Amino acid sequence: MFERLRAKPREWLLVRPPATAExxxxxxxxxxxxxxxxxxxxxxxxLLQLPGALIIPALDCSHFCLPAPPGLKRHEWPQLFEEYAQQPAEALLVSCLSxxxxxxxxxxxxxxxxxQWLAECAALGLQITHGWAELQLLPPPEAGQVVEWRRAQVRCLKAHSRQWLVxxxxxxxxxxxAWRDLPAETLEGDWPSRLARxxxxxxxLENTRPAHPQRAPLMSGMQxxxxxxxxxxxACWSALYLGQSLRQIEGWKAQVRAVTGPANSLQQARAALARxxxxASDWQVRQQQIVALEQAFSAWLQQQPDWSVVRIELDGSHWRLALRGNGPRPLPAEWQAMAQAAGAQWLDEAQSAAGQLHLTFELGEQP
Structure with missing residues (x-):
């Protein structure tokens, strides 16, 4: 982008397009x-054999000094002033001076x-290798002074390498x-009488070929x-979700501790929770067995109105009943059928006085 300093002075044929169509x-x-x-x-x-340099008229270019973030790419330069640009960035040719x-x-x-100017130069037989704006031709002014180039069409002033006025x-x-108060060195003529190096x-100009459209930025400023x-x-939603998840995890941990008791390691907590x-699963199975036995006895009592239940006991693994009645004593096969239907086991019929029955059913282990 920047021209390298040469050990020897260069030689160019500077050409400037006409100010009017005629x-x-x-x-x-x-x-x-x-x-x-x-x-x-x-x-x-x-002179046509010399490398050519296209001079951009001062009224046909704009000069900006803008803050730029580090790492800004060449194709991103137009984005710096797209907020107030009145045309697409692709229509602009932007060059960095410093x-x-x-x-x-x-x-x-x-x-x-x-x-268009480059095409006209090619038609004139010129090989354009460089390009400068008219104000770049002015030599740097002394500190606190202004260099002014006066012409009939325009006045060009430079107070600093970055401070221009057209x-x-x-x-x-x-x-x-601000410009009137500075002492000025005045240059006149179609070209400055004293030139910059x-x-x-x-x-x-990026190169001597017709400029290719700059790659359009992937996203506009609004996007x-x-x-x-x-x-x-x-990011805010993720932080909120993470906070809620952490609180929920703490709640789960508290629930596990309340059920299993304190644990010194994850393995202990896992074993306690499995136990x-x-x-809980074993108790659910026993409840289902008890319900099945109760339903079977309810049906039997409806068929044996002379018998009634006096007492029911449950110690976790055994279900005991005390019956009283005057009817005939049922055969053991009836109790065994009830137990088998409920997934339990009838143990025995305890010795009891006449008119009383004491039955014991073992609920057994979880299937």
Whole structure:
């Protein structure tokens, strides 16, 4: 992007497009760090062999000094002023003149206009290798002074390498106060009578071929802001979800401790929880067996109205009943059938007085 310093002075044929449609191209022979000859087109044929440099008129470009984030790519330069640009970034040709203190010094031109000038130069037989804005031709001023280049079409002033002013006649003769107060070195003519060392001035053209459209940015400024907002919202939601998950995990841990008791390790907690789950499952099976036995006895009592239940006991693994009645005593096969249907086992019929029955059913282990 920046022109390397050369050990020897360079030599160019500077060409500037006409100010009006009826005008002619102007040229200047630059050699040994000074202007050797100038005029309107065509130049002497010998000068056509020199590398050409396209001079961008001061009124056809804009100069910016803008803060720029580190790592900003070339194709992202137009994004720095897209907020107030009145045309697509692809229509602009942006060149960086300098970068320092977190700021970019940019020159902005109309891409189509520059391409047209380059095409006209090619038609004139010129090989354009460099390009400069008119204000880049002015030499650097002394500290606290201004270099002013006066022409009929425009006044060009430079107070610093980054401080330019282009003042067309339509604005009048009176300059802004900040510029009027500075002593000025005035240069006149179609070309500055004293030139900058062009070997050290960065070119505003990327290469000698017609400029290719800059790669469009992947996202506009509004899209980047929306994406940033979405990222912030996602981060907030993730933090909230993480906090809720941590609180829920602590609640689960408290529930496990309440059920299994304190544990010194994850293995102990897992074993205790498995034991509690097994006990709960075993108790559920026993409840199902008890319900089945109760239903069977209810059906039997309906068929044996002379018998009634006096007492029922449950010690966890055994279900005991005490019956009283005057009817015939049932056969053991009836109790065994009831137990088998409920998944239990009838143990025995305890010895009892006449008119009483004492039955014991073993609920057994969990299947």
């Amino acid at each position: 005008g002619r191209w102007q040229w200047l022979h630059y050699s040994a760090q000074q202007a050797c000859a100038s005029g309107t087109w065509p130049p002497p044929s010998a 970068r320092e203190a977190g700021q970019l010094e940019l020159l902005v031109m109309q891409r189509q206009q520059v391409q 003042w067309p006649p339509v604005l009048g003769e009176r300059l802004p106060q 062009l070997e050290q001035v960065p070119s505003v 980047r802001r929306l994406l940033l907002g979405c990222v912030v919202l996602a 509690v789950q097994a006990e």
